Amino acid sequence: MTSPVRVDFKKIYYQRRIAENETWKQNAQAILERFPNAEVIEVDQHWRIPELAEADPSQWIRTKNDVLVLGVKTTLSHQKNGRSADYIAASVSNGCLSSCQYCYVARRKGGSNPLSLYVNIEQIADAIEKHSVRLGAKLVPNQTDPSLWTYDIGCNADLSLDAMVCDHPQYLIQRFSEMKYAKATFATKTVNEDAWLRVDPKGHTRIRYSIMPASIARYVDIRTSPIEDRMRSVNRLIDAGYEVHLNFSPIIMYGGDQWRKDWLETFDQLNDILSPKAKEQLACEAFFLSHSEAVHELNMQWNPKGEEFLWAPEIQAPKTNKEDVLVYNWSLRRDALGWFENAVGKKLPYCPVRYSF
Numbered sequence: 001m002t003s004p005v006r007v008d009f010k011k012i013y014y015q016r017r018i019a020e021n022e023t024w025k026q027n028a029q030a031i032l033e034r035f036p037n038a039e040v041i042e043v044d045q046h047w048r049i050p051e052l053a054e055a056d057p058s059q060w061i062r063t064k065n066d067v068l069v070l071g072v073k074t075t076l077s078h079q080k081n082g083r084s085a086d087y088i089a090a091s092v093s094n095g096c097l098s099s100c101q102y103c104y105v106a107r108r109k110g111g112s113n114p115l116s117l118y119v120n121i122e123q124i125a126d127a128i129e130k131h132s133v134r135l136g137a138k139l140v141p142n143q144t145d146p147s148l149w150t151y152d153i154g155c156n157a158d159l160s161l162d163a164m165v166c167d168h169p170q171y172l173i174q175r176f177s178e179m180k181y182a183k184a185t186f187a188t189k190t191v192n193e194d195a196w197l198r199v200d201p202k203g204h205t206r207i208r209y210s211i212m213p214a215s216i217a218r219y220v221d222i223r224t225s226p227i228e229d230r231m232r233s234v235n236r237l238i239d240a241g242y243e244v245h246l247n248f249s250p251i252i253m254y255g256g257d258q259w260r261k262d263w264l265e266t267f268d269q270l271n272d273i274l275s276p277k278a279k280e281q282l283a284c285e286a287f288f289l290s291h292s293e294a295v296h297e298l299n300m301q302w303n304p305k306g307e308e309f310l311w312a313p314e315i316q317a318p319k320t321n322k323e324d325v326l327v328y329n330w331s332l333r334r335d336a337l338g339w340f341e342n343a344v345g346k347k348l349p350y351c352p353v354r355y356s357f
């Protein structure tokens with residue numbers, strides 16, 4: 001499978017604090033050894049590094065190719081969620097080698113959004129384990145899982161790509177496989193089976209492949225695996241012991257009713273590709289695009305073509321509780337969501353919608 005990204009960093013920003021702990025140092029060293037030619041630049045913090053925040057947005061992809069940040073995650077709390085998971089776990093990384101044009105992670109990062117990896121991975125895993133033990137057995141099933149507490153471990157990144165740079169994602173899956181009450185889950189747009197087939201998740205990891213019509217993905221899902229490859233990978237990951245769900249997102253409205261036609265074709269394609277075993281365990285989540293003026297302006301500097309699909313001020317309005325986030329007008333979205341759920345029910349009757357918005 002061809003990688004959608006080039007992994008060959010030229011500069012690695014290294015948070016000084018890493019040197020305070022022998023394990024963090026070793027974890028960072030293992031990563032540095034993979035990129036022996038990279039220049040290492042020591043910094044006080046991994047967040048808001050001035051030359052990254054103020055980088056030239058027209059060099060957006062180049063910065064992703066050239067720069068990696070290594071840091072220590074200090075806030076080890078897990079936020080209650082109830083949508084894709086019961087909890088959003090403390091992040092193990094932030095930023096991403098992909099460059100989806102609607103990515104919310106980029107919203108407050110200024111002129112670039114390179115990958116930052118946190119090297120205190122054992123501490124993060126310990127914090128999740130402790131949290132789940134405190135919760136004890138899950139007695140009341142909910143839509144995220146009937147019997148295990150679910151933790152989204154990839155909310156601010158794509159772990160399939162992180163796994164091309166370090167072994168942290170595999171380590172986490174291994175740790176979850178030993179946790180009595182917890183299950184890991186993460187969304188991904190990249191096929192990296194080599195990484196996942198090296199670990200036995202023992203029923204404690206759910207991968208969520210993000211799917212959208214291939215005809216629109218080529219303009220907005222930049223540096224990700226082709227949609228058909230993601231669909232085919234579902235079958236193989238299930239055979240390897242993973243649970244695999246689908247993340248239908250973001251749903252983008254374009255071309256009058258064209259977006260609806262494209263989704264119906266996508267559902268047909270899924271029907272053809274997914275194995276009976278995959279269909280048996282399938283569920284999905286679905287949600288509409290959210291965007292922001294700041295990201296729109298950045299995007300116009302490196303991929304204006306994608307904005308033709310994402311930027312639609314005539315049907316977008318600020319979100320009620322977050323003024324800087326733009327969503328489709330409520331009545332339009334409500335009707336479109338009704339249509340979407342109905343289409344999933346008809347075309348993929350074996351695939352319940354876990355949640356949607």
Ligand code: SF4
Nearest residue numbers: 096098100103157158
């Ligand atoms: S894969 Fe996820 S984190 Fe990465 S750029 Fe796309 S939306 Fe953002």
